[in-house]
Amino acid sequence: MRAPQSHLRFAPARLPEETAELRADLRALLEREHRAGTWEDRGKSWNGHCPELSRKLGEAGFLGLTFPKQYGGHERTQLDRYVVTEELLAAGAPTAAHWVADRQSGPLILRFGSDEQKERFVPPIARGESCFCIGMSEPDSGSDLASLACRATRVDGGWSLSGTKIWTSNAHFADYCIVCCRTEAKDDGNRHAGLSQVIVDLKGSTGITVRPILNLGGLHEFNEVVFDDCFVPDDCLLGEPGDGWHQVTSELAYERSGPERFLTNFHVLRALVGVLSQSDRESTRRLVGSLLSRLWALRQASISVAGMLQAGELPNVEASLVKDVGTALQQELPEIARAVALDEQIDDVAFWEVVHHATMLAPAYTIQGGTTEILRGIIARGLRLR
Amino acid sequence: MSSDRLRTLLLETSSRLFAQAGEPELQESVDAGSFPAEVWAEIEDNGLPTALLPAERGGADLPWPDALAILRMAGAYALPLPLAETFVAHDLLHGAGVEPPEGPICLALGAPRSPIRHRGGSLSGSFSCLWPGSAHLLLVGRGEDGDSDGATLLEAQEAISRTSPTPAQNAAGEPVGHCASVQTEAVHELPPGTWRSTLELCALSRAMMIAGAMERILDLTIEHVQGREQFGRPIGRFQAVQQQVAEMTGHVALVGVAAEAAGAARAAATDPRDASFECASAKACASELAGPVARTAHQLHAAIGFTREHVLQRFTRRLWTWRDDFGDESFWQQQVGAAGLAAGSDGLWPLLSRS
Numbered sequence: 001m002r003a004p005q006s007h008l009r010f011a012p013a014r015l016p017e018e019t020a021e022l023r024a025d026l027r028a029l030l031e032r033e034h035r036a037g038t039w040e041d042r043g044k045s046w047n048g049h050c051p052e053l054s055r056k057l058g059e060a061g062f063l064g065l066t067f068p069k070q071y072g073g074h075e076r077t078q079l080d081r082y083v084v085t086e087e088l089l090a091a092g093a094p095t096a097a098h099w100v101a102d103r104q105s106g107p108l109i110l111r112f113g114s115d116e117q118k119e120r121f122v123p124p125i126a127r128g129e130s131c132f133c134i135g136m137s138e139p140d141s142g143s144d145l146a147s148l149a150c151r152a153t154r155v156d157g158g159w160s161l162s163g164t165k166i167w168t169s170n171a172h173f174a175d176y177c178i179v180c181c182r183t184e185a186k187d188d189g190n191r192h193a194g195l196s197q198v199i200v201d202l203k204g205s206t207g208i209t210v211r212p213i214l215n216l217g218g219l220h221e222f223n224e225v226v227f228d229d230c231f232v233p234d235d236c237l238l239g240e241p242g243d244g245w246h247q248v249t250s251e252l253a254y255e256r257s258g259p260e261r262f263l264t265n266f267h268v269l270r271a272l273v274g275v276l277s278q279s280d281r282e283s284t285r286r287l288v289g290s291l292l293s294r295l296w297a298l299r300q301a302s303i304s305v306a307g308m309l310q311a312g313e314l315p316n317v318e319a320s321l322v323k324d325v326g327t328a329l330q331q332e333l334p335e336i337a338r339a340v341a342l343d344e345q346i347d348d349v350a351f352w353e354v355v356h357h358a359t360m361l362a363p364a365y366t367i368q369g370g371t372t373e374i375l376r377g378i379i380a381r382g383l384r385l386r
Numbered sequence: 387m388s389s390d391r392l393r394t395l396l397l398e399t400s401s402r403l404f405a406q407a408g409e410p411e412l413q414e415s416v417d418a419g420s421f422p423a424e425v426w427a428e429i430e431d432n433g434l435p436t437a438l439l440p441a442e443r444g445g446a447d448l449p450w451p452d453a454l455a456i457l458r459m460a461g462a463y464a465l466p467l468p469l470a471e472t473f474v475a476h477d478l479l480h481g482a483g484v485e486p487p488e489g490p491i492c493l494a495l496g497a498p499r500s501p502i503r504h505r506g507g508s509l510s511g512s513f514s515c516l517w518p519g520s521a522h523l524l525l526v527g528r529g530e531d532g533d534s535d536g537a538t539l540l541e542a543q544e545a546i547s548r549t550s551p552t553p554a555q556n557a558a559g560e561p562v563g564h565c566a567s568v569q570t571e572a573v574h575e576l577p578p579g580t581w582r583s584t585l586e587l588c589a590l591s592r593a594m595m596i597a598g599a600m601e602r603i604l605d606l607t608i609e610h611v612q613g614r615e616q617f618g619r620p621i622g623r624f625q626a627v628q629q630q631v632a633e634m635t636g637h638v639a640l641v642g643v644a645a646e647a648a649g650a651a652r653a654a655a656t657d658p659r660d661a662s663f664e665c666a667s668a669k670a671c672a673s674e675l676a677g678p679v680a681r682t683a684h685q686l687h688a689a690i691g692f693t694r695e696h697v698l699q700r701f702t703r704r705l706w707t708w709r710d711d712f713g714d715e716s717f718w719q720q721q722v723g724a725a726g727l728a729a730g731s732d733g734l735w736p737l738l739s740r741s
């Protein structure tokens with residue numbers, strides 16, 4: 001028998017000492033702002049919109065952490081960024097005003113954009129003043145993104161964009177949407193050819209209709225966005241025309257690997273521990289321990305992915321694994337909190353409100369950013385099964 | 387030699403030595419209850435069991451993280467030897483200023499929920515132990531709050547005379563002796579907290595072994611679904627199969643990362659209590675996921691994996707055994723849960739993010 005093959009990388013990574021100071025500074029800022037009433041509800045997390053907090057975070061140097069200084073960034077590591085991200089999540093800070101831009105749009109523009117685009121779009125992101133949204137999904141193109149139909153046709157000085165995007169989170173307040181569209185006719189021989197990404201100025205363009213779609217919890221987070229002959233100037237095409245598929249897939253690595261895939265509803269666990277404080281019930285300690293031990297392990301895996309990103313690797317399979325296991329756990333969390341609280345006969349109204357709210361949001365975790373089934377397909381490909 | 391090179395060399399040697407333990411005849415004799423003394427002799431010739439001891443004691447000054455890496459490799463070969471226990475015993479005895487005896491040493495701590503007690507210089511309580519009669523037995527007892535802990539080392543013959551005449555068999559086929567009530571002088575006084583820290587180190591070691599065995603199981607499963615054909619193609623081409631392999635991969639990865647991280651936390655801790663939460667979490671995860679990983683591997687291997695002849699059972703039977711050793715998932719989850727509840731609403735995140 002030979003030594004076992006290593007199918008996964010997950011190199012152990014420890015957070016460097018320097019991150020402790022960054023963490024302490026951010027914790028203090030969040031504590032201060034929460035107490036000052038800048039925001040209240042810890043339950044909205046990265047869906048909560050609070051431009052004031054995002055601006056303050058930018059001012060204090062917590063955004064654009066890995067970006068070059070030339071573009072307003074701080075040239076710090078992915079591990080530093082990891083720490084900032086998890087602290088924001090653990091505190092339940094509302095971050096929708098900067099989250100997508102800081103996580104994926106900024107890095108995407110830095111990687112594929114022209115110097116002029118970097119100059120124009122990146123510094124405001126690092127200041128927490130520029131909000132981006134993701135225009136990928138369409139009514140007939142969900143998991144099968146490559147089938148998308150939204151089209152940009154050549155016109156004088158730029159492109160004319162027509163088509164419908166859907167489930168576009170935050171489009172109702174975002175400044176820009178990075179839209180993945182077709183710039184050449186469909187080629188059945190090569191499904192991934194002919195796609196491009198354009199940066200659409202949502203506030204300064206005509207021919208855009210944003211219609212709200214309420215989610216099952218009754219909240220307005222995502223939208224339908226209809227483009228009807230919307231003019232996109234030449235200098236807003238991102239990267240090379242026809243290279244959109246490659247760009248979109250590299251964007252997804254940033255989208256999938258982060259701690260938002262297992263810490264989004266951490267406030268539920270906080271609330272549970274808060275109403276219990278102590279329990280002599282074995283089942284309570286066991287269930288809370290099961291959640292906590294797996295959360296702890298996932299966090300270690302996610303730190304490892306951040307370490308690989310820092311080393312310049314693109315750990316797509318590992319990121320998909322973290323998202324798969326993490327979102328499943330996140331979905332289980334409100335169920336376990338409920339079961340424990342029922343056994344303990346908790347009658348705290350505010351606590352139950354938190355649990356009910358979290359239960360309603362839980363189905364989304366294993367859908368957005370790539371469904372469980374699609375992620376497992378990516379993992380299977382990484383294992384060379386397909 | 388750089389420590390990285392030394393570790394690589396050690397792992398190569400271990401891998402070569404542990405591979406012998408996989409011979410079918412040897413497995414059969416282990417299943418029949420006999421201790422694989424020749425394999426032990428060979429790993430002893432190569433200095434493995436004593437490696438944690440300092441050079442002047444015949445050891446190699448091996449740091450614990452390297453010892454844990456060896457144990458992960460031992461798991462990947464389903465090594466039927468008390469190597470982890472001997473590592474821990476050497477560490478404990480050496481720390482107490484005692485020269486460890488030659489040969490394998492097994493450990494008896496009592497059940498995690500009802501430890502062997504140390505009171506007034508003597509040990510009492512009930513315990514189970516592996517390989518009675520084939521290894522020395524180190525009994526470790528826990529003192530009352532703040533009192534010193536204590537340990538006694540029994541010769542193999544003495545150990546067997548104290549346990550039930552016919553040992554039971556665990557799921558891995560190894561003999562387990564049971565003693566309903568032991569009463570013995572504690573020869574060595576140990577600082578308070580030693581019992582607990584020993585239990586945690588043993589649990590961490592098992593988590594590492596589980597991680598190694600799971601990696602092997604994943605490897606075997608991938609190989610199987612790529613090679614086995616039904617309906618004119620490898621079964622790994624079926625999406626239903628791919629989804630199960632992918633889910634299992636997530637579990638295997640999680641356990642590997644957890645064990646590794648707990649090992650790092652323990653190595654970095656000046657006081658072992660600073661890594662209690664991490665060790666407990668690692669064993670809780672490893673034990674909790676052992677069942678699901680074994681189940682999926684068997685489902686995908688189907689009938690051939692359900693035979694004694696197929697190699698898969700050597701690893702899944704060890705998962706079913708190791709998940710219970712030195713605290714099952716229920717025990718460790720309760721430890722983690724109690725720590726979380728004690729930390730309270732505002733202390734929960736600092737606890738989770740402390741290392």
Ligand SMILES: Cc1cc2nc3c(=O)[nH]c(=O)nc-3n(C[C@H](O)[C@H](O)[C@H](O)COP(=O)(O)OP(=O)(O)OC[C@H]3O[C@@H](n4cnc5c(N)ncnc54)[C@H](O)[C@@H]3O)c2cc1C
Nearest residue numbers: 134135136137142143167168169364367368369370371373
């Ligand atoms: C809260 C939320 C926010 C979102 N925000 C955005 C956003 O900001 N921007 C954006 O572009 N999109 C966004 N999305 C859309 C999201 O990316 C899609 O929902 C997702 O890609 C799945 O597409 P679908 O909903 O059309 O499901 P479908 O693709 O129709 O899938 C339905 C079911 O079939 C399964 N399935 C599909 N194909 C396969 C296959 N090949 N093998 C096995 N099973 C398969 C899926 O796993 C799923 O279970 C958001 C979604 C949610 C829920």
